[in-house]
Amino acid sequence: MSPTIDSDRLDRYIAASDAARAAWEDGKEALKDARGVLAAEKGHLARLELHFGGRLDPKHPNVKHTVEKMRAAQKAVTAAQHRVDELASTLRRARALETACRDFANKNGVRNRDAYDRPRTIFTGSLS
Amino acid sequence: MKIRSLASSLANAVSAQRSAAQEIQRNFDEIRSRIREIRGQLRDAHSAAPDTAGIRERATIVVSQLADEARGRIYFQHLRTEADEFDAATFIKSAATVSILHAPPSVGGGTGLGFTSKTNVTPLHLEALLRPDDLTAMLVREAEAGFEGASELRLSTKEREALIQRLTSELDELERADEAACREAESAGFNVERRTDADPRWLLAADSDLRAA
Numbered sequence: 001m002s003p004t005i006d007s008d009r010l011d012r013y014i015a016a017s018d019a020a021r022a023a024w025e026d027g028k029e030a031l032k033d034a035r036g037v038l039a040a041e042k043g044h045l046a047r048l049e050l051h052f053g054g055r056l057d058p059k060h061p062n063v064k065h066t067v068e069k070m071r072a073a074q075k076a077v078t079a080a081q082h083r084v085d086e087l088a089s090t091l092r093r094a095r096a097l098e099t100a101c102r103d104f105a106n107k108n109g110v111r112n113r114d115a116y117d118r119p120r121t122i123f124t125g126s127l128s
Numbered sequence: 129m130k131i132r133s134l135a136s137s138l139a140n141a142v143s144a145q146r147s148a149a150q151e152i153q154r155n156f157d158e159i160r161s162r163i164r165e166i167r168g169q170l171r172d173a174h175s176a177a178p179d180t181a182g183i184r185e186r187a188t189i190v191v192s193q194l195a196d197e198a199r200g201r202i203y204f205q206h207l208r209t210e211a212d213e214f215d216a217a218t219f220i221k222s223a224a225t226v227s228i229l230h231a232p233p234s235v236g237g238g239t240g241l242g243f244t245s246k247t248n249v250t251p252l253h254l255e256a257l258l259r260p261d262d263l264t265a266m267l268v269r270e271a272e273a274g275f276e277g278a279s280e281l282r283l284s285t286k287e288r289e290a291l292i293q294r295l296t297s298e299l300d301e302l303e304r305a306d307e308a309a310c311r312e313a314e315s316a317g318f319n320v321e322r323r324t325d326a327d328p329r330w331l332l333a334a335d336s337d338l339r340a341a
Contacts, residue, residue, distance in 0.1 A: 002329070003330065003333035003334060003337035004333065004336075004337050005333070005334075006333065006334040009331065013331070093321070093322075096324035097322060097324060097326070097331065100325075100326075101328045101331055104328035104329065104332065105328075105332060
């Protein structure tokens with residue numbers, strides 16, 4: 001027996017894939033922001049070192065706060081990168097399911113409700 | 129006292145849910161591991177070597193195809209008069225003096241072996257045309273020797289078809305069970321990941337069909 005295709009289910013896989021992509025893009029933005037903060041903190045530390053004429057003791061009161069902020073920013077970058085990797089993996093899975101379902105449905109003459117009525121950006125970029 | 133009882137009840141419920149989630153995961157793992165197993169068996173069945181009868185059948189087909197190709201590409205002539213017909217025995221006997229012709233020989237032009245233009249004729253073509261039984265026997269012998277001692281699965285055509293049908297049917301049932309379990313678990317509030325290689329037939333199936341199957 002060949003089961004009936006439920007086009008709502010196809011819409012759900014497409015929506016899940018769209019959502020996964022949006023989440024991944026947000027994650028990439030968050031990573032970019034975190035890297036920006038880290039770069040700023042590093043720049044600040046470099047300016048301090050330039051000002052005081054050499055490498056500074058991280059425990060020095062004038063430096064301690066900046067070093068702590070830099071370490072926190074480094075941790076944030078690592079966490080954001082980890083999150084992006086997870087989101088990329090989710091996106092890959094969602095896209096694989098979407099593609100398989102869409103191809104199968106199209107071969108069987110079923111179209112999802114909105115995918116052909118609205119412009120869709122075809123994603124061709126890397127997920128790294 | 130009441131708060132303590134509520135907290136205890138909540139802890140029990142959470143524990144029960146954790147056990148249920150673990151049980152669900154175990155069941156999914158079992159179904160999915162069986163799916164992988166069946167897929168492997170299907171691959172093996174598709175690539176299984178034929179048995180002796182199957183080898184003979186295939187060899188006969190190959191030889192017959194070669195002979196057909198040869199008929200289209202080669203012309204033999206052992207013509208003394210227009211009425212002469214090709215006679216393999218005479219042709220072979222006179223093979224030592226046969227000339228290779230690049231165009232159909234003229235009537236009465238003697239014995240000739242010709243090739244139609246721009247086509248290749250291999251010794252196998254000639255063998256298939258002139259000694260099909262020998263070539264078939266040789267192919268069977270060589271194939272048998274190749275399979276000797278190999279632990280490869282060997283099936284007759286019927287066995288292969290029956291096995292593929294049985295495995296395909298079992299795989300279909302497992303795919304259906306996997307998707308049905310995913311939907312049940314989701315409706316009970318559990319988060320389930322679908323396999324990326326799941327069968328889209330069942331991924332997109334209407335609930336009623338999924339249950340009815």
